Amino acid sequence: EAQVTQNPRYLITVTGKKLTVTCSQNMNHEYMSWYRQDPGLGLRQIYYSMNVEVTDKGDVPEGYKVSRKEKRNFPLILESPSPNQTSLYFCASRRESSYNEQFFGPGTRLTVL
């Protein structure tokens, strides 16, 4: 089954404790990205990757890191989480020539205390 998976789905952590949210897709998609969803703001792009070893900042990259060592994986790293990073996070992927239609993962709800 074609899908984007994220782990964990739910995470409660404390300020300053490094964490990684994994994202994996099995569709051989070139493009992957991370979004965060906040009430009243919709979804905003954090980082994206056009292909392996090619990443770039989205609209709200502060406090986040990403890497793209393999085509299928695109982890989101929070080196020192803060309460303002409490949010619902979505990973997405798409083929390069796909009319920009993206497949979304199930979401990761992160709470930083």
Add this chain to the structure above:
Amino acid sequence: AQKVTQAQTEISVVEKEDVTLDCVYETRDTTYYLFWYKQPPSGELVFLIRRNSFDEQNEISGRYSWNFQKSTSSFNFTITASQVVDSAVYFCALSPFEGGSSNTGKLIFGQGTTLQVKP
């Protein structure tokens, strides 16, 4: 600047009523895509429709219909004879097409409209 505005934060209707969710977008690009996504209470994002900027034909899919008007930069979504299962947050999104290998495919989302359908 590229922007999507969903002015209706929350809408509440009674089952079987028709409801229209508004979406207004801003872009200077001539080629772009518009999307609608549904987010049910379970939280996942469900793709509903994609439209490209060169196709202004309205579309109907069962109880759902979409009205794309470039003249007013709007892409409104109508649910006919609403049902309780339609209760969700609905997002409109814009994706500019930069062309070729530089196309990032970024989605610019509106704020979302929460639709509550009461029995």
